Amino acid sequence: xxxxxxxxxxxxxxxxxxxxxxxxxxxxxxxxxxxxxxxxxxxxxxxxxxxxxxxxxxxxxxxxxxxxxxxxxxxxxxxxxxxxxxxxxxxxxxxxxxxxxxxxxxxxxxxxxxxxxxxxxxxxxxxxxxxxxxxxxxxxxxxxxxxxxxxxxxxxxxxxxxxxxxxxxxxxxxxxxxxxxxxxxxxxxxxxxx
Ligand SMILES: NC(=O)CC[C@H](N)C(=O)O
Numbered sequence: 001x002x003x004x005x006x007x008x009x010x011x012x013x014x015x016x017x018x019x020x021x022x023x024x025x026x027x028x029x030x031x032x033x034x035x036x037x038x039x040x041x042x043x044x045x046x047x048x049x050x051x052x053x054x055x056x057x058x059x060x061x062x063x064x065x066x067x068x069x070x071x072x073x074x075x076x077x078x079x080x081x082x083x084x085x086x087x088x089x090x091x092x093x094x095x096x097x098x099x100x101x102x103x104x105x106x107x108x109x110x111x112x113x114x115x116x117x118x119x120x121x122x123x124x125x126x127x128x129x130x131x132x133x134x135x136x137x138x139x140x141x142x143x144x145x146x147x148x149x150x151x152x153x154x155x156x157x158x159x160x161x162x163x164x165x166x167x168x169x170x171x172x173x174x175x176x177x178x179x180x181x182x183x184x185x186x187x188x189x190x191x192x193x194x
Contacts, residue, residue, distance in 0.1 A: 008031050
């Protein structure tokens with residue numbers, strides 16, 4: 001049994017909870033810092049990264065989230081959550097939580113492609129993962145220690161560095177729960193090795 005939190009300051013929280021629900025998971029909707037204490041993993045949902053950062057600071061989550069990551073506890077960021085995890089953001093002086101060695105660009109798809117759906121090959125997850133993109137960021141560069149899990153054309157849209165997993169799209173908005181299952185197995189593995 002693993003205990004996984006979904007950061008619930010803003011964004012698509014309930015959808016993630018639905019995707020994580022399984023006999024071997026306990027899910028916590030995280031609204032207060034002290035709820036992080038006994039979690040084995042955490043999901044950072046989509047929404048608006050600037051707003052989410054403001055709320056992270058307002059409710060004192062910044063340092064506790066850094067510590068959580070520093071303890072090697074797995075994190076999974078989707079869309080705005082991915083932006084929060086990146087070390088570098090194009091056009092900004094610094095990243096937010098800066099846990100994945102990658103550079104991202106916000107709202108990277110042109111206007112007529114602001115929102116779209118497609119099927120993607122995601123390494124270790126599946127060949128036809130339904131991906132919903134909504135004003136999505138792109139990963140424009142990754143460090144050597146980052147594994148590229150998926151590309152849309154030439155663009156990187158999912159990556160993993162150790163215990164940290166991120167994707168540009170919204171797997172939580174589909175009935176396909178394989179991406180979340182992959183994260184749950186990362187959490188189980190990290191817990192077993194701790
Ligand atoms: N769906 C999303 O999470 C969009 C991300 C948003 N465009 C941002 O920059 O934070």
